[in-house]
Amino acid sequence: MLSLNLGGKTALIAGSTQGIGFASAQAIASLGANCVLIARNEAALKQAVSKLDAGQGQRHSYLVADFSQPRQVSDVVSAFVKDHPVHILVNNSGGPAAGPIADAEPEQFINAFQQHLICNHILARLVIPGMKAAGFGRIVNVISTSVKIPLKGLGVSNTIRGAVASWAKTMANELAPFGITVNNVLPGATATGRLEAIINNKVSKTGASLDEVEHEMLEEIPAKRFGLPEEIAAMIAFLASPAAGYVNGTSIPVDGGRTGSI
Numbered sequence: 620m621l622s623l624n625l626g627g628k629t630a631l632i633a634g635s636t637q638g639i640g641f642a643s644a645q646a647i648a649s650l651g652a653n654c655v656l657i658a659r660n661e662a663a664l665k666q667a668v669s670k671l672d673a674g675q676g677q678r679h680s681y682l683v684a685d686f687s688q689p690r691q692v693s694d695v696v697s698a699f700v701k702d703h704p705v706h707i708l709v710n711n712s713g714g715p716a717a718g719p720i721a722d723a724e725p726e727q728f729i730n731a732f733q734q735h736l737i738c739n740h741i742l743a744r745l746v747i748p749g750m751k752a753a754g755f756g757r758i759v760n761v762i763s764t765s766v767k768i769p770l771k772g773l774g775v776s777n778t779i780r781g782a783v784a785s786w787a788k789t790m791a792n793e794l795a796p797f798g799i800t801v802n803n804v805l806p807g808a809t810a811t812g813r814l815e816a817i818i819n820n821k822v823s824k825t826g827a828s829l830d831e832v833e834h835e836m837l838e839e840i841p842a843k844r845f846g847l848p849e850e851i852a853a854m855i856a857f858l859a860s861p862a863a864g865y866v867n868g869t870s871i872p873v874d875g876g877r878t879g880s881i
């Protein structure tokens with residue numbers, strides 16, 4: 620039987636005050652899980668928590684942490700997991716700034732590596748013991764289609780995403796015997812604050828109009844539209860569910876068909 624029920628499970632969802640992270644929290648909460656949101660802005664976290672479905676008795680909360688400060692992330696989350704086993708981890712954060720790779724300063728790579736790979740690793744290590752004890756764990760990493768085909772003008776991001784995908788595949792192989800899966804969701808161009816920033820960056824770098832930049836991006840998408848955060852979240856929630864127990868170590872594009880590889 621298809622089981623999407625997450626009743627009794629606790630999900631830790633990072634970068635979840637808006638965009639793909641918040642939509643993921645909404646989807647996972649609607650399947651019955653207790654959600655713990657993490658981001659930097661406490662007021663936005665409170666608001667996001669208040670919007671989650673609690674109709675099945677779910678209890679939602681939040682933690683404040685900045686992923687550019689891995690030690691802070693570690694301190695905040697290790698205090699939480701002492702008393703709260705986590706069954707689902709969604710690794711997500713703000714994306715690195717756009718720009719040609721040849722112009723990137725070495726520090727930009729180091730910062731992006733910390734914010735993405737190191738924080739993912741810290742969170743995974745903190746929740747794995749609880750997942751092992753429960754015999755159930757789901758780690759879903761929000762990355763980018765650039766792990767299949769690098770995207771123009773996203774040099775630092777392309778580089779770091781590849782590292783996260785390799786980390787995830789290695790984790791997936793090690794954790795599978797414990798009932799824990801590790802998968803990556805690769806969003807295409809999705810209508811969030813991040814996409815707006817990327818479009819504005821292209822407008823200011825090229826001098827093209829907003830319409831021209833959007834038109835050029837849409838031309839590359841067979842579906843001829845941007846994705847909705849809810850459409851990315853649907854895949855994340857499925858991968859978090861019992862139904863996805865035999866899906867492991869994958870990188871799944873949710874991009875309206877944009878990625879040009881098979």
Ligand SMILES: NC(=O)c1ccc[n+]([C@@H]2O[C@H](COP(=O)([O-])OP(=O)(O)OC[C@H]3O[C@@H](n4cnc5c(N)ncnc54)[C@H](OP(=O)(O)O)[C@@H]3O)[C@@H](O)[C@H]2O)c1
Pocket residue numbers: 633634635636637638639640641657658659660661663684685686687711712713714715734761762763764805806807808809810811812813814
């Ligand atoms: N949207 C797209 O088209 C697209 C495509 C491919 C990949 N992606 C990737 O998917 C991920 C999510 O994208 P999105 O579009 O949903 O982004 P978004 O709308 O900009 O949301 C980012 C979320 O992450 C949190 N965040 C940002 N920096 C953080 C930090 N240093 N520490 C803790 N939390 C932080 C933000 O909350 P606070 O500000 O409160 O911290 C916010 O909740 C990013 O890695 C992005 O690059 C997006």
